[in-house]
Amino acid sequence: MQKSDVLQRITTLTRELNEHNYKYYVLAQPSISDFDFDKKLAELASLEEAYPEFLDPDSPTQKVGGDITKQFKTVRHKWPMLSLSNTYSEEELREFDERVRKVLGDHFEYVCELKFDGLSISLTYENGLLTRAVTRGDGSQGDEVTANVRTIKSVPNRLKNDGYPALFEIRGEVFMHQAAFERLNRERQENGEIPYANPRNFAAGTIKLQDSAEVARRPLDCFLYFLYMDGRDRAFKTHWDSLNAVKSWGFHVCEHTKLCHTLAEVFQFIAYWENERYRLTYDIDGIVIKVNSYAQQDELGFTAKSPRWAIAYKYKAEEVETILKSVSYQVGRTGAVTPVANLEPVQLSGTTVKRATLHNANEITRLDLHELDTVSVEKGGEIIPKIIGVNMEKRVPETSKIQYPTHCPACGTLLIRKAGEAVHYCPNELGCPPQIVGKIQHFISRKAMDIEGMGNETVEVLYKKGLIKQISDLYSLKEHKDRLEQLERFGEKSIQNMLHGIEKSKEKPFPKVLFGLGIRYVGETIARKLANSFKTIDALIHATCEEIAAVEEIGERIASSVTEYFSKEIHLQQIAVLKSVALQFSIVEEDRVLSSDKLANKTFIISGVFENHSREELTQLIVANGGKMLSSISNKLNYLVAGDKMGPSKLTKAQKLNIPIISEADLIKMLA
Ligand SMILES: NC(=O)c1ccc[n+]([C@@H]2O[C@H](COP(=O)([O-])OP(=O)(O)OC[C@H]3O[C@@H](n4cnc5c(N)ncnc54)[C@H](O)[C@@H]3O)[C@@H](O)[C@H]2O)c1
Ligand SMILES: [Zn+2]
Secondary structure (H helix, E strand, C coil): CCHHHHHHHHHHHHHHHHHHHHHHHHCCCCCCCHHHHHHHHHHHHHHHHHCHHHCCCCCCCCCCCCCCCCCCCEEECCCCCCCCCEECCHHHHHHHHHHHHHHHCCCCCEEEEEEECCEEEEEEEECCEEEEEEECCCCCEEEECHHHHCCCCCCCCECCCCCCCCEEEEEEEEECCHHHHHHHHHHHHHCCCCCCCCHHHHHHHHHCCCCHHHHHHCCCEEEEEEEECCCHHHHCCEHHHHHHHHHHCCCCCCCCCEEECCHHHHHHHHHHHHHHHHHCCCCEEEEEEEECEHHHHHHHCECCCCECCEEEEECCCEEEEEEEEEEEEEECCCCEEEEEEEEEEEEECCEEEEEEECCCHHHHHHHCCECCCEEEEEECCCCCCEEEEECHHHCCCCCCECCCCCECCCCCCECEECCCCCCEECCCCCCCHHHHHHHHHHHHCCCCCCCCCCCHHHHHHHHHCCCCCCHHHHHHHHHHHHHHHHCCCCCHHHHHHHHHHHHHHHHCCHHHHHHHCCCCCCCHHHHHHHHHHHCEHHHHHHCCHHHHHCCCCCCHHHHHHHHHHHCCHHHHHHHHHHHHCCCCCECCHHHHHHHCCCCCCCEEEEECECCCCCHHHHHHHHHHCCCEECCCCCCCCCEEEECECCCHHHHHHHHHCCCCEECHHHHHHHHC
């Protein structure tokens, strides 16, 4: 390579890697695999080594990937939060061991740990209380996300036992269990929101939310694996000892951590977890190997980016080849069309894989998929396997390209794609069967109107028989009892139950109704936010895009989806019908907010996170009804309104003073 070419390549790699870092750390939506990212990074490092004159101190090889955003307070780390050097090969691990041996001689131990696939967090404890949680950021400073971390059940707000230092920092990994990921991601998808590719991205996206109540709704977990404090080396000789100590203070330390005396034992640990990792309920992407003794760690020291006394051995995501049998296209309730690859069944990471996601048309083009192609399928961090490439040598001659349909596979309408979006939609909202059925199924679902006595199958049957064509038809079903009774498998009792369930749904509060309408991107939380901000459906219908986007955490994408929904006459008609049958289209507290003195002379403190209101909303409610807010717990306090994850010191103090501790629901009842 000529020097100018080298420089060009370095520039290209640097630009690409910076872009990928941004997508990975800040957006939590990476577009390439970790393996490919690491390959590019390694290429850049070797070019910089060969041509040190081109080494930029700002190069991605010299920096810890940054997740700093403007939404949080930036906090400087007392001890830098570095990355780990990593390898995918046993060979390089042996080289690491030799480098260590050269400095330390033969007398040292390794601690082997699982490499949890989440995001690093640094926690500060003062006198046994969690006072601060900061993300890694660029390694020297990060985002302060304490309120969000307080919602994590396995992170103690107050330490148990004694014996912990007055001030220390502890680091670990925040992650999400696979089951929670799958459940929440399914919800996102159903709401028309962009799903996260894997639990890591979901956890990373969650910790950066502005709304702690929403964070609390998404169960995160946290393993701790580094202790920092002044005089640490006097208190503990080794990393292993410190792990045992922090465990006794109440921290969650992974039980699979192992002390190894030889490199052979390390390799055994790696080999064991290579297969066993599929049995864990969370994702790991490798093993971390750390020199145990603190004195020996000091001898080895650091590079600009990582410690010399530790290394990560990363597992390459498992992949297998199989044959693409066909591609089918599913139409969701919002009209989004998703391609799914049907595969010749194959064993992968301990499960049989028959289908893989293809995301959208771009993905099919990128892969240049042909019928009967031999494809490699990967199941890395992701639960749903994906196709990563086509084996061109095995392509069957004369097979044709997979063509993304131009028309809806369900109703034949010409598909549309909005500028800047990758997904195709069927615009035939009123005539496309899977959309109609999907919308009604969404409306009756547990999280929306929770209509008892009615399930997804019933909706399908009633639709096929022409009894329901839109949500509002549910409320006139009672006029068609005779036709219902003629249906197979519909006994009198079950018809009664269903009609009763439908009737009862009229009591469901406005946020549920709004969510039930199934507006694209308006999930449960967004619906609650919109309902609480605008109070009535009419106010929301008349709100401008800017007014909607001004609500906390509601972006333009959601706002324009809402205004678009209400711009359609058919939706307004539907709402009018639903109003006429007395569904709830306003926030009930509203009247009380303005008029009552029910809380006159009563004092309150609000603490923790709440299911249905933000703390600000509860404060407004109290004040508007004549109550007073206090700033600290004392004899003057009448009520402590306690939510999830309330600080334990407040609780103890309130109990000591015999102050009534009430819930959000109790407070609302006081206003009734
Ligand atoms: N796909 C992409 O676009 C993209 C972009 C940027 C980074 N990445 C991936 O992220 C990696 C770089 O991320 P990184 O700097 O966080 O490095 P890393 O993930 O390779 O290793 C360091 C991190 O491991 C974590 N860790 C997990 N378990 C641990 C344990 N037991 N002990 C200590 N640390 C533990 C810590 O958070 C630590 O910061 C790259 O190697 C790449 O694979 C991917
Ligand atoms: Zn259609």
